[in-house]
Amino acid sequence: MVWHLYNHIIMKQIKLSLIIISLFFLGTACTKWGEATPNCISVTGQIEKQGVTSYMYGTHTIKDYALRSDIYDLDQFIHEPIVMIEGCFIKGYQNGAVEGGPDYLEVIAIAIQ
Numbered sequence: 001m002v003w004h005l006y007n008h009i010i011m012k013q014i015k016l017s018l019i020i021i022s023l024f025f026l027g028t029a030c031t032k033w034g035e036a037t038p039n040c041i042s043v044t045g046q047i048e049k050q051g052v053t054s055y056m057y058g059t060h061t062i063k064d065y066a067l068r069s070d071i072y073d074l075d076q077f078i079h080e081p082i083v084m085i086e087g088c089f090i091k092g093y094q095n096g097a098v099e100g101g102p103d104y105l106e107v108i109a110i111a112i113q
Contacts, residue, residue: 036088036106043105044084044113047077055101057093066093069107082113 045063058066060074062085067074077083087105094103 035091036108037091038088040086040088040108041105042084042086044082046081047074047083047085049075049078053101055099057098057101057104061102064102066102066104067107068104069110072107072110074107077110077112080112084111084113085109 043062043065047060047062047067050058050060050066055066058068060067060078062083065087067085067087068090085105085107086109087107090104090106092098093101096102098104
């Protein structure tokens with residue numbers, strides 16, 4: 001009887017440990033390819049319309065970054081000489097991973113300087 005109770009307690013601890021480990025890995029793998037990550041930066045410069053490129057992602061650029069935004073119409077900021085954007089890196093598009101292209105940012109905030 002004691003052995004059965006001991007075995008039951010050990011199995012519950014193992015199950016709890018597996019659940020905790022699974023939740024940890026689920027939390028670290030939340031961003032999928034093409035989703036914005038929680039890693040964000042600020043970039044100051046002039047926004048330009050994206051032309052034809054070998055890497056073919058992004059609608060606009062600022063300095064050495066390709067941009068996209070679901071929040072802002074980036075065309076409205078093309079003629080501004082200096083803007084500051086806050087952008088989050090998009091998973092899978094960092095360090096020239098796609099056709100040697102630039103890092104890809106999801107614009108989450110923008111300010112005219």
